[in-house]
Structures are given as structure tokens and as C-alpha cells.
Amino acid sequence: MSTEPAAETPQDQPAPEVVADQADQAEPTVAIDPAEAAGSERERKERVLHTRVPAVLEAELKRFADNLRIPVSNLVRTILEDAVMVADRAGQGIERELRTVANRVGDERAKLRSAVSKFTSLDDVYGFQPLVLNLAANCARCGAPLAPGIAAHVALSETPGPRRFVCDTCLPGRNPQQAD
Numbered sequence: 302m303s304t305e306p307a308a309e310t311p312q313d314q315p316a317p318e319v320v321a322d323q324a325d326q327a328e329p330t331v332a333i334d335p336a337e338a339a340g341s342e343r344e345r346k347e348r349v350l351h352t353r354v355p356a357v358l359e360a361e362l363k364r365f366a367d368n369l370r371i372p373v374s375n376l377v378r379t380i381l382e383d384a385v386m387v388a389d390r391a392g393q394g395i396e397r398e399l400r401t402v403a404n405r406v407g408d409e410r411a412k413l414r415s416a417v418s419k420f421t422s423l424d425d426v427y428g429f430q431p432l433v434l435n436l437a438a439n440c441a442r443c444g445a446p447l448a449p450g451i452a453a454h455v456a457l458s459e460t461p462g463p464r465r466f467v468c469d470t471c472l473p474g475r476n477p478q479q480a481d
Contacts, residue, residue, distance in 0.1 A: 432452075438466045
């Protein structure tokens with residue numbers, strides 16, 4: 302293991318073009334086409350990408366390109382373009398599915414909220430049991446805060462749902478002046 306510091310390379314300078322036959326190439330590099338560097342007016346500015354591939358893959362690409370009678374570079378470009386397009390479409394499909402699921406969750410949330418809001422009417426309650434609260438709650442009818450230790454009434458119902466409490470003032474059949 303060497304303790305010498307690695308030579309610093311400026312980040313702002315483009316990597317030099319590397320000949321494709323170099324087997325000891327450290328990493329892919331990008332070279333600029335001379336026509337592009339001269340200010341070519343082509344709409345599509347192409348870049349040359351050099352990369353290492355296993356010998357088996359190179360042989361398969363060359364064989365496939367020969368069978369199609371096209372240059373290997375065109376074959377590789379087409380494969381890459383198709384792969385990017387497929388990945389983009391897959392991403393769009395996933396995004397569409399996520400939006401659909403989010404909409405369903407929103408719809409179900411609205412249904413649950415409307416079902417819970419039905420309980421505030423106290424129409425399904427067949428009675429009220431007096432009690433002293435041990436936890437903080439709110440009155441199901443007026444929304445007044447009910448502190449622990451205060452006398453309140455729990456609504457009794459056969460309909461499943463959250464427990465509902467009412468204050469003395471909102472207890473049906475009671476006149477606000479009758480409250481203690």
C-alpha cells in the first residue's frame with residue numbers, strides 16, 4: 302500500500318479522449334466531437350462515450366450488429382435509448398399507480414370521516430351513563446373540552462365507533478338552567 306498522496310486533477314478540465322483499444326482504462330471518459338467543438342449548427346449534439354465491457358459482451362454486440370448489418374455504435378446507442386425509454390415509462394406507470402392509490406386512500410378517509418361525523422348527532426344513542434372522566438375529552442355535541450376529574454356522561458350505543466362523551470349542559474332532556 303502506497304502512502305504517497307494521489308495526484309490532484311482539476312475538476313474543471315474535461316477528461317482527455319481515450320482510444321477505445323486501451324485495456325487499462327481506469328473509468329469511462331467523454332470526448333467532444335471536433336465538429337461540435339467548432340460550433341456545429343446541428344440540432345442534436347452527440348457525445349462519444351468510452352466504456353469498458355467484458356470481452357464476451359463485446360463479441361455478442363459485434364455478432365448482433367453484424368446480423369443486423371449496422372455499426373456496433375448504432376446498436377449500442379439504440380439499446381441505450383430503448384433502455385432509458387423503458388425505464389422512463391416504468392417510472393411513469395409507477396407514478397400513475399401511486400396517484401391512484403393516494404386517491405383511493407383519500408376517498409376512504411373521506412368515507413371514514415363522514416361515518417365518524419354521523420356519531421356527533423347522537424341519534425343512535427339509547428342512553429347516557431354518568432361518570433367522572435379520567436382522561437381529557439371533548440363534548441360530542443358542543444365540542445367543549447372536558448378535563449379529567451369532571452363529571453360527564455358516556456353515550457351508550459350498539460353502533461360501533463369511538464366513545465362519545467357529553468357535558469351536563471348538552472345531556473338530552475336537560476335544560477341548561479337545570480345544570481349544577
